[in-house]
Amino acid sequence: MRKPPYASLAVTAGVILLISILVFKSYLPYVGRSLAPKEPPAIVLAMRNAYFVGMGKHGKAWSLKAKTVEIGQTRSITTLTNVTEGKIFDSGKIALQLNAGQAIYDSFTMNLRMDHGINIQAKNGDKLTAEGADWNSTTSVLRSIGRVSLDSKLGRISTEKVEVDLRNKEITLWNGDMSVDLSKEAGQNAL
Numbered sequence: 001m002r003k004p005p006y007a008s009l010a011v012t013a014g015v016i017l018l019i020s021i022l023v024f025k026s027y028l029p030y031v032g033r034s035l036a037p038k039e040p041p042a043i044v045l046a047m048r049n050a051y052f053v054g055m056g057k058h059g060k061a062w063s064l065k066a067k068t069v070e071i072g073q074t075r076s077i078t079t080l081t082n083v084t085e086g087k088i089f090d091s092g093k094i095a096l097q098l099n100a101g102q103a104i105y106d107s108f109t110m111n112l113r114m115d116h117g118i119n120i121q122a123k124n125g126d127k128l129t130a131e132g133a134d135w136n137s138t139t140s141v142l143r144s145i146g147r148v149s150l151d152s153k154l155g156r157i158s159t160e161k162v163e164v165d166l167r168n169k170e171i172t173l174w175n176g177d178m179s180v181d182l183s184k185e186a187g188q189n190a191l
Helices: 007-023 182-190
Strands: 043-056 059-072 077-090 093-106 111-122 127-136 141-151 155-159 161-165 170-174 177-180
Touching (some): 111 141
Antiparallel strands (some): 059 077, 077 093, 093 111, 111 127, 127 141, 141 155, 141 161, 155 177, 161 170
């Protein structure tokens, strides 16, 4: 069988390409490493002792002071650790104050997820302690993660889940146990 006339030209071109790669390899960007693109860093920005503010449709949605802040490679996920002096706003006014072990903010969904133990205090003095919670500034709804303990002026509530709708001023509890201190109420009504 006879070889096609261009086969010798293709072999010659391949040999010339290999020789040029060997001679000029220091100028080629892909030599010395794999041809696959480098993996970008998981964290593109890290800060210490930072104060962050999340903006919503109606202005400031939340603000947090954090020991460390890390912004991920997609630049939409921000992780804040050792959160103190946190505030959640509703219609431009402070609705809740909080502390959390960690908070993760997703700028695409505008969700703030707090976990590793959180403490939340309302304007009226009610205190909520939970494993974590999700705050959606678009809907003004706070949903708990894990078991919740709620201390109010009337007593103590322990529940599986709490949902607080700040816009409609509603609290929904699931499977809760409540203890009420009637001595305070009875004493006030007797006067």
